[in-house]
Amino acid sequence: MVRRSLTLILVMMLMITTVTGCGGNNQTEPQENQSEQATREETKEGSVLIWNLRTEPKTIDPQLNSAADGGHVINNTFEGLMREIDGKLQPAIAESCDVSEDGLTYTFHLRDAKWSDGKPVTAQDFEYAWKRALDPNLVPEPAEYAFQLFYIKGAQDAYEGKGALEDVAITAKDDKTLEVTLNAPTPYFLALTGFYTYMPVRADVVEKDPENWARNPEKAISNGPFKVTAYAMGDRIVLERNENYWNADKVKIDKIEALMIVEESTALTAYEADELDVIDQLPVQEIPRLKAEDPTFAIWPQVGTYYYIFNVNKKPVDDIRVRRALTLAIDRKAICEKIAKGGQLPATGFTPPGLLDADGNEFQKVAGDYYIDPNGAKIEEAKKLLAEAGYPDGKGFPEITVIYNTQEANKAIAEAVQEMWKQNLGIHVKLQNQEWAVCQDARHHGNFTIARAGWLGDYADPMTMLDLWLSYSGNNDCQWNNKEYDEFIEGSKLLTGKERFGLLYKAQDVMMETNIVMPIYYYTRPLMVKERVKDWQRTKMGHWFFGQASIE
Amino acid sequence: MGRFIVNRVFSMGITLLLVITITFALMHAIPGGPFTREKALPPAVMKALEAKFNLDQPLWRQYVDYLGGVIKGDLGPSFQRTGVTVNKLIEEGFPISAKIGGLSVLLVLILGVPIGIISALKQNKWQDQLAMFLATLGVTIPSFVLGTLIIYIFSAKLGWLPSYGLKSWKHYIGPVIALGGFSLSFVARLTRSSMLEVLQQDYIRTARAKGLSEFVVVGKHALKNALIPVVTYVGPLVAAILTGSFVVEKIFAIPGMGKHFVESVGNRDYTVLMGITIFYAIFLVVMVLLVDITYGLIDPRIKMDE
Numbered sequence: 039m040v041r042r043s044l045t046l047i048l049v050m051m052l053m054i055t056t057v058t059g060c061g062g063n064n065q066t067e068p069q070e071n072q073s074e075q076a077t078r079e080e081t082k083e084g085s086v087l088i089w090n091l092r093t094e095p096k097t098i099d100p101q102l103n104s105a106a107d108g109g110h111v112i113n114n115t116f117e118g119l120m121r122e123i124d125g126k127l128q129p130a131i132a133e134s135c136d137v138s139e140d141g142l143t144y145t146f147h148l149r150d151a152k153w154s155d156g157k158p159v160t161a162q163d164f165e166y167a168w169k170r171a172l173d174p175n176l177v178p179e180p181a182e183y184a185f186q187l188f189y190i191k192g193a194q195d196a197y198e199g200k201g202a203l204e205d206v207a208i209t210a211k212d213d214k215t216l217e218v219t220l221n222a223p224t225p226y227f228l229a230l231t232g233f234y235t236y237m238p239v240r241a242d243v244v245e246k247d248p249e250n251w252a253r254n255p256e257k258a259i260s261n262g263p264f265k266v267t268a269y270a271m272g273d274r275i276v277l278e279r280n281e282n283y284w285n286a287d288k289v290k291i292d293k294i295e296a297l298m299i300v301e302e303s304t305a306l307t308a309y310e311a312d313e314l315d316v317i318d319q320l321p322v323q324e325i326p327r328l329k330a331e332d333p334t335f336a337i338w339p340q341v342g343t344y345y346y347i348f349n350v351n352k353k354p355v356d357d358i359r360v361r362r363a364l365t366l367a368i369d370r371k372a373i374c375e376k377i378a379k380g381g382q383l384p385a386t387g388f389t390p391p392g393l394l395d396a397d398g399n400e401f402q403k404v405a406g407d408y409y410i411d412p413n414g415a416k417i418e419e420a421k422k423l424l425a426e427a428g429y430p431d432g433k434g435f436p437e438i439t440v441i442y443n444t445q446e447a448n449k450a451i452a453e454a455v456q457e458m459w460k461q462n463l464g465i466h467v468k469l470q471n472q473e474w475a476v477c478q479d480a481r482h483h484g485n486f487t488i489a490r491a492g493w494l495g496d497y498a499d500p501m502t503m504l505d506l507w508l509s510y511s512g513n514n515d516c517q518w519n520n521k522e523y524d525e526f527i528e529g530s531k532l533l534t535g536k537e538r539f540g541l542l543y544k545a546q547d548v549m550m551e552t553n554i555v556m557p558i559y560y561y562t563r564p565l566m567v568k569e570r571v572k573d574w575q576r577t578k579m580g581h582w583f584f585g586q587a588s589i590e
Numbered sequence: 591m592g593r594f595i596v597n598r599v600f601s602m603g604i605t606l607l608l609v610i611t612i613t614f615a616l617m618h619a620i621p622g623g624p625f626t627r628e629k630a631l632p633p634a635v636m637k638a639l640e641a642k643f644n645l646d647q648p649l650w651r652q653y654v655d656y657l658g659g660v661i662k663g664d665l666g667p668s669f670q671r672t673g674v675t676v677n678k679l680i681e682e683g684f685p686i687s688a689k690i691g692g693l694s695v696l697l698v699l700i701l702g703v704p705i706g707i708i709s710a711l712k713q714n715k716w717q718d719q720l721a722m723f724l725a726t727l728g729v730t731i732p733s734f735v736l737g738t739l740i741i742y743i744f745s746a747k748l749g750w751l752p753s754y755g756l757k758s759w760k761h762y763i764g765p766v767i768a769l770g771g772f773s774l775s776f777v778a779r780l781t782r783s784s785m786l787e788v789l790q791q792d793y794i795r796t797a798r799a800k801g802l803s804e805f806v807v808v809g810k811h812a813l814k815n816a817l818i819p820v821v822t823y824v825g826p827l828v829a830a831i832l833t834g835s836f837v838v839e840k841i842f843a844i845p846g847m848g849k850h851f852v853e854s855v856g857n858r859d860y861t862v863l864m865g866i867t868i869f870y871a872i873f874l875v876v877m878v879l880l881v882d883i884t885y886g887l888i889d890p891r892i893k894m895d896e
Binding site for chain 2: 094096097102175181185197198199249250253271272298299300301303305307311474476480482512
């Protein structure tokens with residue numbers, strides 16, 4: 039017996055020695071461990087901010103970017119003519135700006151600012167960057183967000199190949215003066231100049247490596263509070279303080295590590311274990327607990343709406359009464375409070391809160407609730423409409439399918455809507471989840487009857503939502519075609535102030551009265567920032583800015 | 591032996607060609623393309639993008655061009671990451687996945703095989719019962735549950751392990767266990783059952799009757815034969831584990847190949863999807879070949895002629 043056990047031990051040892059003999063690659067690890075501890079210590083000293091960006095940006099080149107993740111990074115590495123601080127627009131690279139009386143010509147006077155390599159930021163850099171966004175033959179690819187510059191005279195023509203880039207009305211008068219002429223007075227143009235597509239880039243830097251310069255620490259020259267100093271694909275982007283930033287005195291953080299932790303629950307664990315300072319994507323099921331227990335949990339507004347779209351060409355939702363009945367028969371408050379749980383607000387219109395009109399009033403408030411009751415379903419009215427449409431108590435209602443892109447939260451909401459329609463109207467709909475790209479494709483091509491959709495605003499004006507429903511918009515997934523609506527939107531582009539907003543209100547009235555969408559809720563953004571991080575900023579459009587933040 | 595390898599390499603080539611063709615066809619058959627966006631792209635941009643990636647060419651042309659690139663070892667540019675080639679993505683992702691995968695394979699072999707042997711020698715004793723109880727547990731718990739449990743218990747509750755990334759040796763513990771847990775249990779069970787079978791054979795009885803020490807009987811005579819099914823399993827396992835696991839990489843936020851692969855499916859990043867599939871396929875067929883060669887080394891009776 040003893041001999042047997044001995045044999046066993048020997049066999050085991052044999053195995054271990056032979057196998058470990060092949061792979062002794064663990065020697066470097068103690069050192070790595072030290073360096074890890076070093077980073078944490080630095081954090082405690084208060085100079086490193088660790089922030090979960092979550093997804094890897096496709097690009098962090100200001101003109102090429104069109105996504106939120108890239109936008110967060112660019113907002114910290116570059117600086118435009120203006121910058122939003124504490125919700126207010128402040129001059130940044132532009133020291134001042136003159137606007138002509140007709141509101142068409144803007145003359146920006148630049149301050150003495152420098153790039154991270156010490157060279158001055160000039161008006162030519164802006165001219166180059168803006169025209170770059172409009173270049174239809176841009177290498178590596180045309181800018182997806184070029185439309186953000188279409189307010190400028192000649193911009194759209196150049197981008198669509200109908201005009202020359204030289205004719206676009208962007209001119210650097212001298213090193214410090216930039217003149218821009220617009221097609222029509224655009225009240226939010228100044229705000230746009232703080233948006234990433236409008237941030238300057240340097241010709242000599244970009245042209246050396248058009249595809250990769252922004253990501254490459256050796257070539258990434260920027261003019262914002264931070265500069266890219268390391269980039270590990272799928273892992274992290276490291277930003278360090280830019281000593282040459284014009285407002286460098288205000289920058290208190292030495293280093294930012296932007297991580298790409300996709301799994302929300304892992305990021306939350308890391309946050310709770312003090313390994314992360316900033317997160318803004320939280321697992322839905324944890325929100326009630328965090329709300330109750332964690333004082334750093336906060337719900338921020340987010341300019342966006344979650345809604346269902348009707349395909350106006352498909353039976354039975356080609357009938358406005360059916361669309362209205364379906365819209366009235368759901369309880370939005372219950373969906374927000376019992377299912378979404380992230381502090382979302384019941385949506386009664388298409389334009390979300392956070393966008394103001396000419397008088398400084400909330401567009402969403404002034405537009406009103408239309409026929410929707412934010413606090414519950416209007417069952418009687420819905421039933422009556424459905425009966426008028428020929429389906430009393432849901433009898434004879436054809437079988438239809440609601441499609442949504444695969445995601446737990448979408449599924450839960452779709453099931454609730456399905457149940458409410460069944461209870462309140464006596465109709466049964468099928469649900470079908472589709473993978474993201476498949477769902478997009480179905481929506482764009484009109485291969486659906488009812489589909490889940492959502493839209494987040496790009497700039498602080500209701501137009502960012504409303505131009506979706508222009509008959510020629512590439513995003514008009516409802517397949518809706520309305521001349522009156524087109525006229526209101528087009529007309530508003532030529533007007534300013536109250537008159538302009540008069541048309542915008544009318545436009546939203548048209549689309550809401552025809553009921554092409556069924557609004558469900560207005561988005562919110564639950565987020566958590568450690569208490570020791572002070573003075574961080576989040577813009578109205580939801581971009582982080584740490585250029586004035588500090589860590590205690 | 592030489593002829594065997596030549597034959598096998600030839601059939602490997604055909605397998606790879608089939609893999610490439612089928613993946614290519616399936617990929618283009620699913621709805622939605624690489625430039626399907628929430629905010630629709632203007633037609634001019636769409637055209638420029640398609641031209642850039644040769645998507646405006648007829649399908650057969652794209653196929654031929656792609657095949658030509660693969661033969662030269664060029665897997666093309668990523669559609670979704672500006673300025674990144676698929677080769678670069680694999681170059682950066684593979685070592686990370688392979689490091690974790692390699693450690694997992696070691697774990698599987700170092701622990702799995704001896705546990706199986708002990709269980710077999712102590713059949714139906716408490717050692718065996720305990721080991722098999724754990725092994726059954728290990729086979730039934732999926733890696734995402736195991737990974738989440740590890741994070742929950744050791745990172746969130748006890749604070750012993752970090753929850754993401756790969757900075758120190760401590761970071762490796764969770765992912766390696768989560769990744770290797772299933773195979774470890776499986777290998778232990780496999781070793782045990784094949785060991786039991788071998789121990790009952792006549793030649794073992796003969797060896798014992800000759801008065802050979804238990805060490806020689808088990809270590810020299812029984813183990814070799816008992817390991818054949820294990821080798822069969824471990825070959826493809828190495829290919830599968832080293833090329834990255836999406837689940838484990840996602841849970842532990844590891845920037846490996848598995849993460850890139852699954853993201854490429856969602857993004858319709860055709861070239862990345864194809865590139866990683868081909869890389870995996872090559873890895874797999876090579877491992878299967880190695881397994882077949884190993885058979886011959888363990889048991890000379892297995893002929894290489896077929």
